[in-house]
Amino acid sequence: MRTLYNNKREGMALALAMFAIVVIGALIAGAFFASNQDFKIGRNSLVAQRAFSAAEFGLNKTMAGWDQAMNLAVKVGKDTNFKYATGDSGSAAVKITRLNDYTYWVVSEGSAGVGTSVETRRRTSQVLRMAYPAVRVGGAVTLYGGGDVKGSTQILGTNVNPAGWACADFPGKDTTAIAYNPNSVLTIQKPSNAIGFPQSYKDPAAGDSGSYVHYGDESWQTLVKNADITISADPGNVSPIGTATSCNQAVTTNWGEPHRDLTAVVGCENYFPIIYSTTDLHLNNGRGQGILLVEGDLQINGSFEWNGLIIVRDDFNKGNGSATVNGAVMARNANFTDGGSLFQGNSTFQYSKCALESALRGSARLLPAKKRAWAEMW
Numbered sequence: 291m292r293t294l295y296n297n298k299r300e301g302m303a304l305a306l307a308m309f310a311i312v313v314i315g316a317l318i319a320g321a322f323f324a325s326n327q328d329f330k331i332g333r334n335s336l337v338a339q340r341a342f343s344a345a346e347f348g349l350n351k352t353m354a355g356w357d358q359a360m361n362l363a364v365k366v367g368k369d370t371n372f373k374y375a376t377g378d379s380g381s382a383a384v385k386i387t388r389l390n391d392y393t394y395w396v397v398s399e400g401s402a403g404v405g406t407s408v409e410t411r412r413r414t415s416q417v418l419r420m421a422y423p424a425v426r427v428g429g430a431v432t433l434y435g436g437g438d439v440k441g442s443t444q445i446l447g448t449n450v451n452p453a454g455w456a457c458a459d460f461p462g463k464d465t466t467a468i469a470y471n472p473n474s475v476l477t478i479q480k481p482s483n484a485i486g487f488p489q490s491y492k493d494p495a496a497g498d499s500g501s502y503v504h505y506g507d508e509s510w511q512t513l514v515k516n517a518d519i520t521i522s523a524d525p526g527n528v529s530p531i532g533t534a535t536s537c538n539q540a541v542t543t544n545w546g547e548p549h550r551d552l553t554a555v556v557g558c559e560n561y562f563p564i565i566y567s568t569t570d571l572h573l574n575n576g577r578g579q580g581i582l583l584v585e586g587d588l589q590i591n592g593s594f595e596w597n598g599l600i601i602v603r604d605d606f607n608k609g610n611g612s613a614t615v616n617g618a619v620m621a622r623n624a625n626f627t628d629g630g631s632l633f634q635g636n637s638t639f640q641y642s643k644c645a646l647e648s649a650l651r652g653s654a655r656l657l658p659a660k661k662r663a664w665a666e667m668w
Contacts, residue, residue, distance in 0.1 A: 334410070337403045340380055341412040344400030348374055348382025349416050352396055353656055359560035361420065361651045364388045378402070392420040394656065417659040423513060423581075423650055424506030425599060427618040428469025428493040429486060430641035434502060435605065435623025436474030437631035439483045445639045447486025452597050452616050452645050454550025462643025466490060471497035474623075474630065483633075486641075502601060502622040510601070513583060516655055518563035519545070521571075528576035532557035539563070545578025548597040548616075562598065562652030570604075574611075580649050590615075590637065597642070598649030606631040613637040617645035 351374050364370055370386045380402040387395045397415045430447050439445060447467040451457040467486030470476045472494065478484050495501050503510040519542050530547035531538040537558035538544055545565060547558035562580040570586035577595035582588075584602045592611040600606075602621045605628065612635070619639060621631045633639070 334408055337408045337410045338412065340376075340378055340402035341400045341410040342414070344376045344380040344382045344402060345398045345412045345414040346400070347376055348372075348384045348398030348400060349396055349414060351382070352384050352386065352398070353416075353418060353658075356656050358562065358652060358654065360386075361654055362560055362648060366390055376400075379404070389417075391651075392422055393659070394418045394420075418656045419659050420651065420654045421508055421512070421657050422506065422654050423508035425601075425618075425620070425646075425650065426495050426501045426505075427599075427620060427646065428491065428496045429466035430618060430639050431468045431606075431633075432493070432496050432501070432618070432620040433468065433470040433474065433476065433623065433631055434496060434499065434621065435626065435630040436470050436476045437605070437621070437629075437633065438477045438479075439468070439633045440477075440479035441483075441634035442636040443483055443633045443639075444637075445484045445486070445633065447489075447641050450616065450640055450642050452548065452550070452642060454554075455644055455648070457644035460644040460647040462641075465641055466493075467641075469493035469496045473497055476630075499622065502603075502620055510583070510603075513564055513581065514566050516564060517566035517583070518580075518653075519565045520568065521565070522568045524572045527574065528578050530555035530558035530561075530577070537561045543576075545576075546580050548577050548579040548595055560652065562649050564653050573613075579645070581653050588621075591635075597645040599646055602631075605629070606633065610635045611637065615639045616642040617649060618642075 352372065360370065366388050368388055372384045374382045376382065380400060383399045385397045389395055395415065395417055397413065399411055399413045401411050403409045431445050445467045447465045449462040449464050464487045466488055467484040468476060468490040470490065470492065472492040476490055478490065484490060521542060525543050528543045528545045531541050531544045532555045534556045539561060544558065546561040546563055547555045550559065564581045564583065566583045568585050571584045572589045572591065573594045574592035575594060579597040581598055582596065582600045587604045587607050588600065588602045589607045590611065590613040594613045597616045599617055600615065600619045604622065604624045606619060606621045614637065618641060623630055
């Protein structure tokens with residue numbers, strides 16, 4: 291009788307099934323882990339990018355919204371801090387350090403996901419320079435086409451600081467009263483009309499037409515382009531409009547506040563606008579400060595007061611009155627057929643390094659430095 295053996299392997303299917311379940315479970319767990327890691331990496335990268343965008347926003351916001359009053363208010367080596375909110379609940383903390391008279395270092399730290407487990411910060415920096423118009427004035431008055439000085443007009447090259455102004459950072463020295471083109475004719479009626487060191491000077495720079503339109507990195511065109519106020523008709527009476535803490539710069543007859551006494555509109559003391567007149571300009575009463583650019587002739591009557599720089603494309607024709615100008619005046623005499631400039635009446639033109647520098651710096655805008663202007667710090 292032949293014995294039959296049972297070759298069945300009992301339990302093998304169950305073992306294989308359990309093994310398959312374990313393998314599939316491991317694959318699912320691995321896939322889940324990998325996808326979760328990808329999700330976290332993507333989420334963190336997105337938050338990091340939002341933080342970086344916030345940091346860049348801080349830089350751009352600072353440059354675009356620069357308050358030109360800071361050109362004079364912030365001292366070298368001092369810091370100024372700002373904080374801006376972004377539209378995606380992020381923020382940018384900006385620190386501005388003034389490196390020298392014309393350069394600032396701006397560091398912006400952007401934050402995103404604040405208060406969550408994925409909070410991220412990124413920091414960028416940028417070097418900004420002041421677009422400072424390096425105007426070459428020869429004296430209290432600089433003339434391309436010569437002119438006449440008569441009546442009771444006084445043109446003084448003696449350097450003075452405007453009453454009440456903070457001028458410690460702008461030391462100056464006395465200069466000539468009138469610098470003029472060596473190829474032009476200047477007539478001074480009497481010695482008291484022009485007092486300077488010397489009284490007048492045949493200045494080659496005054497005879498260079500480029501002195502009246504090119505100012506270092508800036509020019510007539512760039513100043514016109516960035517003018518705060520553009521007018522095409524006589525403005526009438528101009529005067530500062532504001533309070534002790536604010537200045538209404540939207541009003542085109544607000545040309546800043548040159549006074550530093552009890553009559554001053556304090557909020558406008560650091561407002562040095564660039565004013566551009568597209569045609570001949572006649573000024574009567576009022577006061578202002580900054581840079582005044584006139585496309586044609588300029589005539590001043592009445593008791594107008596001005597601290598800063600005046601550049602006239604054609605001639606300066608002084609009318610009647612007792613105007614006072616502290617700073618410097620330049621006249622290009624673009625139209626040779628109408629003669630040169632005329633100074634008469636009872637006005638005073640006084641050279642002031644402080645008024646001139648305050649106007650040039652107080653109206654300057656900021657630009658990225660040409661080299662190594664931007665860097666991501668982390």
